[in-house]
């Protein structure tokens with residue numbers, strides 16, 4: 640049975656949820672997936688950092704309710720985050736990057752990924768910054784170091800849109816897509832339709848763990864813009880940067896706009912889309928749209944996301960599932976680790992044959 644040592648960079652909602660899952664699900668994963676996870680290091684801006692080569696108790700990490708700098712109290716701990724040393728020197732097989740998404744230049748997460756890959760460690764991440772801004776470089780770095788760079792949770796949380804489109808729909812020829820790609824804004828639009836004001840709806844989304852550290856990214860469309868870039872680059876072979884994608888959010892919609900649309904059987908949705916044009920160029924956009932009841936995205940409610948892929952051979956293929964949430968996103972990290980484990984197991988089997 641395989642044990643993967645992991646280092647957690649960032650210990651907020653998502654990585655904490657992964658630790659919670661590790662505390663209870665390792666025996667199940669060992670039986671069903673063929674591995675267990677052992678946390679050997681954690682580094683967090685607020686809590687500090689800690690390395691324990693034999694492993695930290697996941698339950699204690701989750702339940703201890705550490706205050707600012709609290710990891711400094713642990714053996715091997717430091718009251719300050721020390722990402723570079725942790726990533727480069729912790730005895731980890733996999734670095735789990737779940738710090739804040741920086742929609743401008745992806746830093747410092749891009750550097751976290753570079754340090755890990757250059758140290759021969761796999762990276763799994765839910766952070767959209769490095770994927771939207773530096774995926775090509777990071778994939779090449781992973782290849783050069785014979786490790787994996789996996790990022791299923793960067794779009795639609797634990798709903799496996801990237802792997803589904805790339806693996807299961809290989810050959811179907813994706814020509815474009817449109818989707819609801821931000822759980823917070825979709826949740827906020829739904830709550831406003833029910834009569835809640837914008838600020839209270841955003842506060843609810845924050846409490847539920849859906850929103851970015853700065854929810855401006857959710858409501859102004861910046862988060863969807865990163866996801867449009869990721870999907871367009873992955874599925875359409877584009878080379879878009881965030882600034883190539885036009886972007887408008889939902890903050891200018893008033894409760895009366897939303898309720899007026901509802902009265903006519905329509906719903907406002909924040910739609911992210913990209914299309915391959917006749918000349919081969921790819922155009923991406925993010926904009927609020929009023930959708931009619933029969934549209935496949937109209938009935939997608941709450942933090943649920945959906946994407947409709949326009950394929951040459953199948954026509955539209957629509958996938959829907961959680962787009963945000965702590966456990967839902969931690970599942971994406973697990974699914975990335977399963978992908979690494981399966982690839983490694985296949986390699987070992989090939990070498991042994």
Ligand SMILES: NC(=O)C1=CN([C@@H]2O[C@H](COP(=O)(O)OP(=O)(O)OC[C@H]3O[C@@H](n4cnc5c(N)ncnc54)[C@H](O)[C@@H]3O)[C@@H](O)[C@H]2O)C=CC1
Nearest residue numbers: 649650651652653683684685737738739740765766963964
């Ligand atoms: N929460 C969700 O539903 C989803 C989140 N994501 C992405 O996953 C990542 C993590 O999300 P959450 O855990 O919800 O965020 P969070 O805001 O709850 O936690 C982020 C943690 O990272 C720490 N941190 C920030 N910068 C750091 C740095 N430079 N070094 C060390 N630690 C640092 C913070 O102290 C915080 O504890 C974000 O990039 C987010 O965009 C992706 C899909 C869904």
Ligand SMILES: N[C@@H](CC=O)C(=O)O
Nearest residue numbers: 821822823849850851
């Ligand atoms: N804040 C994001 C989280 C996932 O990327 C959202 O609300 O969708």
